[in-house]
Amino acid sequence: MSVAVRTLFFAIYRDRLGVSELLIDLPSGSTVADLVNELRGRGAPFDMLPEKPAVAINQTYSFLDEPLKAGDEVAFIPPVAGG
Amino acid sequence: MIFAEVSSDPIDTAALLANIGSDEDGAALLFIGVVRDHAEGRKVTGMRYDVYAEMATEVLREIALEASIPLGTDRIAVAHRFGELKIGEISVGIAVSSPHRAEAYEASRFVIEEIKKRLPVWKKEHYVDGVSEWVEGTIPPGAGLEGSTHVVPLTDEGLA
Numbered sequence: 001m002s003v004a005v006r007t008l009f010f011a012i013y014r015d016r017l018g019v020s021e022l023l024i025d026l027p028s029g030s031t032v033a034d035l036v037n038e039l040r041g042r043g044a045p046f047d048m049l050p051e052k053p054a055v056a057i058n059q060t061y062s063f064l065d066e067p068l069k070a071g072d073e074v075a076f077i078p079p080v081a082g083g
Numbered sequence: 084m085i086f087a088e089v090s091s092d093p094i095d096t097a098a099l100l101a102n103i104g105s106d107e108d109g110a111a112l113l114f115i116g117v118v119r120d121h122a123e124g125r126k127v128t129g130m131r132y133d134v135y136a137e138m139a140t141e142v143l144r145e146i147a148l149e150a151s152i153p154l155g156t157d158r159i160a161v162a163h164r165f166g167e168l169k170i171g172e173i174s175v176g177i178a179v180s181s182p183h184r185a186e187a188y189e190a191s192r193f194v195i196e197e198i199k200k201r202l203p204v205w206k207k208e209h210y211v212d213g214v215s216e217w218v219e220g221t222i223p224p225g226a227g228l229e230g231s232t233h234v235v236p237l238t239d240e241g242l243a
Contacts, residue, residue, distance in 0.1 A: 011133045011205030012217045033229070054226030056203070059138035061223060063230030075135055075203070079220030082132075082139075082163060082204030083116050083175055083195060 001028040005035065005068050008075040016048050026068060032057065033064040035074060049076060085151060086160040087143040089136050089204075094162045099178040102160035110184035114191045116175035118168045122218070126211040132174060134165040135203035146197040154190035156181050161194055163204060174206075200224060 002025045014020045026035060032055050039046045054077040055062055061077075068074065086102040096113055104111055118130045147159040160178040168174055177194045181187045198204075201223040209215045 008135070010135055010203070011207070014133075015217075050227070052227030054223050056135070056138055059135075059141055061201070061225060063225075063228055065229040075138065077135070077203050077223065077226070078205060078217075079222050080199070080201060080203055081206045081218045081220035082198045082202035 002026060003028050003030065003068055003070040003072075005070070005072045005074050007035070007039075008073065010075065011078045013049065013076050013078050017045050030068050031064065032062060032066050032068065032074065035068065036064070053077070054079075085144065085147045085157050086162075087140060087147050088162045089134055089139045089143060090162065090164060091166040092164070094164050094173040094176040096173070096176050096178075099160040099162060099176050103158040103178045103180040105156070105158060105180065107182055108156070108158065108180040109182055110187040111180040112178065112184075112187045112191045114175075114177040114195060115173045116195065118170050118172050118174055120170045122208055125208075127170070127208050128211050129170060129209045130168045130174070131207040131209070131215070132163075132165040132168060133205045133207070134163070136165070138203050139163065142202050143198070146194055146202070149197070150179070150190040150193045153193075154179060154181050154186050159190065159194070161198075163198065163202065165204065 004025050007022045007024050009017050009020055056075045058073050120127050143161055147161050151157045158180040162176045164174050177191050179187050179190045206218045207215050
């Protein structure tokens with residue numbers, strides 16, 4: 001069993017990774033931290049992502065030990081600079 | 084009524100002000116954030132704002148809701164723009180009204196400071212030499228933590 005999550009990258013992450021969106025399959029029971037490890041484990045350029053990034057699941061800031069469900073939208077949020 | 088919007092359209096300050104105000108209000112404030120022509124000694128020619136639109140609209144609404152509690156009214160209208168902006172264009176507009184001025188100033192200040200802390204928006208400055216760079220941002224509060232293991236440290240005040 002696996003869960004497919006939609007992963008979004010913005011601003012500097014999108015520029016450096018060269019991608020704004022990826023569909024990623026993870027073993028069921030995976031957390032946000034597992035997703036981060038899976039991505040960083042791909043090596044360059046994905047290892048530019050912080051080990052403990054800010055993330056939002058379905059548009060809400062989330063903890064790294066939050067479990068993921070199929071269809072979740074997980075956004076990697078670079079340090080923000082609004083205003 | 085709280086109004087919160089993220090859009091690529093120019094910010095209409097008259098429309099923001101039209102969302103606030105009441106016969107019981109003696110104070111109405113409009114704050115605008117404007118793209119300026121310099122940053123840390125470098126000449127800036129423009130700015131690109133990126134946004135996570137679906138989330139930013141919700142976060143903007145949450146910030147306005149939080150601000151409305153000490154304000155004592157729900158008369159807050161806030162808009163943030165994204166896309167390419169020129170020098171002098173408005174990137175953010177905040178309108179608030181309340182019976183007295185102190186609460187209005189406080190709420191307006193709260194909204195802009197919280198936007199800077201946690202609104203999922205990013206900006207890339209374009210410099211006069213043709214180079215563009217992402218502006219160094221702020222890590223949103225609580226980011227990168229594990230909820231079940233996170234302990235809020237007690238301050239001295241907290242122990243008193």
